Amino acid sequence: MARRKSGDAQGDILSGTLDMLVLRTLLFGPAHGHTIAHAIEHTSDAVLQVEHGSLYPALHRLERDGLVKRTVFPVVPPRVEYELTALGQSLREPVTQLANWAKAHLAELDAARAAFDGREALAHPPADEKHEWSAQGRLGGSAHGAGAQRR
Numbered sequence: 001m002a003r004r005k006s007g008d009a010q011g012d013i014l015s016g017t018l019d020m021l022v023l024r025t026l027l028f029g030p031a032h033g034h035t036i037a038h039a040i041e042h043t044s045d046a047v048l049q050v051e052h053g054s055l056y057p058a059l060h061r062l063e064r065d066g067l068v069k070r071t072v073f074p075v076v077p078p079r080v081e082y083e084l085t086a087l088g089q090s091l092r093e094p095v096t097q098l099a100n101w102a103k104a105h106l107a108e109l110d111a112a113r114a115a116f117d118g119r120e121a122l123a124h125p126p127a128d129e130k131h132e133w134s135a136q137g138r139l140g141g142s143a144h145g146a147g148a149q150r151r
Helices: 017-026 033-043 055-064 093-104 106-123 127-139 145-150
Strands: 069-074 079-086
Touching: 017 033, 017 055, 017 069, 017 079, 017 093, 033 055, 033 079, 055 069, 093 106
Parallel strands: none
Antiparallel strands: 069 079
16 A cells, blocks of 8 residues: 655545554553454454454554554563554544444445445456356357357
């Protein structure tokens, strides 16, 4: 993902669902990475699965943007904890409102996604189906197809 340029109004702050879920989780207080992942998986089963390797880039983005503070404790094995900065805490109200809105409209969002996925499946069949269809079209006797060349 390309980083925003200085002064870019649209930028990529809070660029994805995962960023929002991390912030929402940290609103409850400091947490370890595995605790954050576990909380996200429990609160959003149908919406998002935290894939291996996707959480830490999100935490890094949020830290870079000044929204999350990372603390490494000098113990063996190392213990790392993440918490919201004052700037991150200022997102409490908008993040909470967005989470509440998403929960209230989950059925509508699911229906819209299912409709979109259905249209996409019709518009873009899998590669092997495209190949069968185009081969049948050529062999089906069109004036310009392979069947016409054999006559």
